Amino acid sequence: MEKKIAGAGISGLSAAITLKNLRKDINVIIRDKSSSIKEKVPRGVNAIRNYGNNTDIQKHYQNLGFKLRNFHPITRQAFILGKNKTIEFESENKPIFYSTMRGTKSSIDKMLIEQALELEITIDWNSSYEKEKPDINATGAKYSHCIGYGQHFEDVEETETIYVLQNHKYCPFGYMCILPYSNNEATLILGNFNPSKKIPLKENYKRILNEIPQIRDYTNGATVKYDLHGVGNFGIPTTSKNGSTIFVGERAGFLEAYRGYGIHNAIISGYLAALSIVNGSDYDKLWKEMLHKSLEHGLMRRLAENKMNISSERILNKLFEKKTLLTSWDKFRSELKIIEKEFLRTADLNFLQESMSEWNEKYKFISD
Ligand SMILES: Cc1cc2nc3c(=O)[nH]c(=O)nc-3n(C[C@H](O)[C@H](O)[C@H](O)COP(=O)(O)OP(=O)(O)OC[C@H]3O[C@@H](n4cnc5c(N)ncnc54)[C@H](O)[C@@H]3O)c2cc1C
Numbered sequence: 001m002e003k004k005i006a007g008a009g010i011s012g013l014s015a016a017i018t019l020k021n022l023r024k025d026i027n028v029i030i031r032d033k034s035s036s037i038k039e040k041v042p043r044g045v046n047a048i049r050n051y052g053n054n055t056d057i058q059k060h061y062q063n064l065g066f067k068l069r070n071f072h073p074i075t076r077q078a079f080i081l082g083k084n085k086t087i088e089f090e091s092e093n094k095p096i097f098y099s100t101m102r103g104t105k106s107s108i109d110k111m112l113i114e115q116a117l118e119l120e121i122t123i124d125w126n127s128s129y130e131k132e133k134p135d136i137n138a139t140g141a142k143y144s145h146c147i148g149y150g151q152h153f154e155d156v157e158e159t160e161t162i163y164v165l166q167n168h169k170y171c172p173f174g175y176m177c178i179l180p181y182s183n184n185e186a187t188l189i190l191g192n193f194n195p196s197k198k199i200p201l202k203e204n205y206k207r208i209l210n211e212i213p214q215i216r217d218y219t220n221g222a223t224v225k226y227d228l229h230g231v232g233n234f235g236i237p238t239t240s241k242n243g244s245t246i247f248v249g250e251r252a253g254f255l256e257a258y259r260g261y262g263i264h265n266a267i268i269s270g271y272l273a274a275l276s277i278v279n280g281s282d283y284d285k286l287w288k289e290m291l292h293k294s295l296e297h298g299l300m301r302r303l304a305e306n307k308m309n310i311s312s313e314r315i316l317n318k319l320f321e322k323k324t325l326l327t328s329w330d331k332f333r334s335e336l337k338i339i340e341k342e343f344l345r346t347a348d349l350n351f352l353q354e355s356m357s358e359w360n361e362k363y364k365f366i367s368d
Pocket of ligand 1: 006007008009010011012031032033034040045046047048127128129138139140141148149179189228229230231232248249250251255260261262263264266
């Protein structure tokens, strides 16, 4: 049996590896239109959420059959709300995030490619399925719903904390974050998640580095290695199948729309697509069980912020007032959930549900 996959990103590789792990006799061929991994993914740090899971996410991926290692544990998160206004939380139990490198060296991309090659999966670069339909479409973002600009640094001093700048003046409809990695590297990235607003991202990024002391201090003495930019899309399709083709990862809209996390959804949807092919189960049912709740929560928060300006900044400002009571990351999370719910109630849940339906109606992910 032969299975064709379009796209050698995280979702396509996860699907290919799982197909082979489950059935050695399947011949798996991936075609990717880029000339190499180097062309398609620049070096940079990405974060994967480890909170909200009962299991450790790195172990979970390993249990699913992925040879993923070198994740860097992050135990602290600091929210910067403005100049000299920061709230910081530390997890006592387990890492709240893992950071992982993207690109060619010691990266998640490289680890998955190496595993795929060990399993004798064919990866044809500079290649695509023109007329033939692939069994799995893993070709990444179809729309530009969010856009990011940032820089990758070497020689940073602090690598235990993820910093998030949430400030409407500097990062409207988005946020800026500092994502550190173990070997004193860090990526700073600013995102705009409102496609209807044209935000001068590069100018805002430069202003942040000049004007926000906490971020200026972080980058002081560090070396800029290069600039980064990219786009993403999000939405919740009713089905992620079209004829015999299954859609996975960002090509299916599976990006958490509030913060832009897509790696987990890419791994899990790739895994579930392969599982459904091998054992004949219903892919739509599987991804809805595993991913729908967090996709819906993210999209609702994103549309609430974009349409009604219910921003995290306002929510975090409320928490800032209570910060003496918030002694740990867990206390912060439970208080955040309560305040978030209060804010969403003021936004009118029916209106938000309608906005989500409109969004999902407008952006179709399963067409060619
Ligand atoms: C700047 C930036 C920062 C991010 N940070 C984070 C983060 O911190 N945490 C997180 O979880 N997520 C993050 N994301 C999102 C995450 O990177 C993506 O959601 C995830 O990589 C999607 O994987 P994918 O396999 O679905 O798609 P992609 O990684 O986009 O892979 C698609 C592949 O398909 C190939 N392709 C495209 N068209 C064709 C075609 N017609 N035929 C053949 N091949 C084709 C492309 O060359 C590419 O290799 C970030 C994204 C960006 C842009």
